Amino acid sequence: MIKKAQSFQALSPAELIQSVQTCHDEGYRLVQISCTHDGDNYELTYSFDRDLALSHLRIRIPPETAIPSISRIYLAAFVYENEIADLFGIPITGIAIDYKGTFIRTKIPHPFGSPQVVKAGSKTEERDE
């Protein structure tokens, strides 16, 4: 098996749009945007592909912090950004096609926003480790 290295570049939210624009201008394909918990903060990773090599841009933000959409640069980002807004509750401003919380229909709002599974109408479940 061939193992290819993956590069990560940490950015501040203010640098995001310019860096994504640079990726676009250099011919990178937007592969995906993912969101994970990083302690009390969120970590958003924007993945790009060129010549089958994967590069990631990463920003860390506190909860409830609005971040700019990159869908004006990569239209395809609207699916990932709506998904993150619906599942994690992160406000994303300026999404090209903004579903305003109706892209993923969930029983409870922002089910991935907490690091543990929460049932509707109940307290936080204990993790069974």
Place this chain on the structure above:
Amino acid sequence: MSKQIVLPFGPQHPVLPEPIHLDLVLEDERVIEAVPSIGYVHRGLEKLVEKRDYKDYVFIAERICGICSFIHSATYCHAVETVMEVEVPRRAEYLRTIWSEYSRLHSHLLWLGCFADSMGYENLFMNSWRLREKILDVLERTTGGRVIQGVCRVGGVSRDIPPEELARMSRELAGLRPELRELTRVFEEDITVQTRTKRIGLLPKDAAWDLGAVGPVCRGSGISSDMRSTGYAAYDDLDFKPVVKSDGDCYARCLVRAEEMFSSISLIEKAIDRIPGGDVLVPVKGNPSGEFYARAEQPRGEVIHYVKANGKKNLQRHRVRTPTLANVPALVKMLAGCELADVPVIVLTIDPCIGCMER
């Protein structure tokens, strides 16, 4: 200018086996704009990773989809193995490759049948699914499961294929090739198929790239992007070449899938010829710590399994980016300007798997 109306297409529609909704803005019979909605059956499987042992979670990863199930489990295992720096036995990598290509064969045959059905071509539908049964029989014989194989483990695979069975598979593939040729000849040459697919649902190469299209959708638009070219599993040994067509229409996407079946047969035959001996599973101890984005080529295109772990038996995060989700923006582009009667055919050419998308 004619009056514009909005026509709801789905979530329940004869051509859609799973729920997706499109608001079609029409002017007479022409689609001006299509706005997709998903999320009708979102299961939140990724969240379960916080509650399950990372080894047990392989079985949940496999159940994300009932068609490309094996590749989901193999890619998840690849991600965890990379984080844990587990050296998977070479024979296990070959077996994963063989089962992955059988999955692609049965998925493409399933799609060809559904595609024929969307054009009202019932006989072609039945012939496609008749051949698919032969592939499912092999999967059942070698893994014990037709839909969910359940053989992938972190560290390899749980079942080996004995040499006599490999020889039988090779003989059966040789017999399958002429039958597939006869089937795909109809898709390539039949005037009905051509009338319903040529110059329909156009996706130019630059648009496919800009919109992040993957799999046969981007390869049908002239982009030679196939994750098997990265050489994961045993693909680095099998002289893999992607199938690419440049017309960017429904016909081109159909031909890509038709030709990929022969490519899959060829890859399986090479893998059977070159498979080394040895173990198929190594014991894996401890818990993972780190993160990795694993990529693989599913029948519908590039899939990503991201895992993040902090040394506990439960992973912190499992994120799956499925090919159908990546192809939704391209679908919006293909539908703009088409005739209403062509919508079912165009929707099917992205081979939508809502089960995957709503993982």
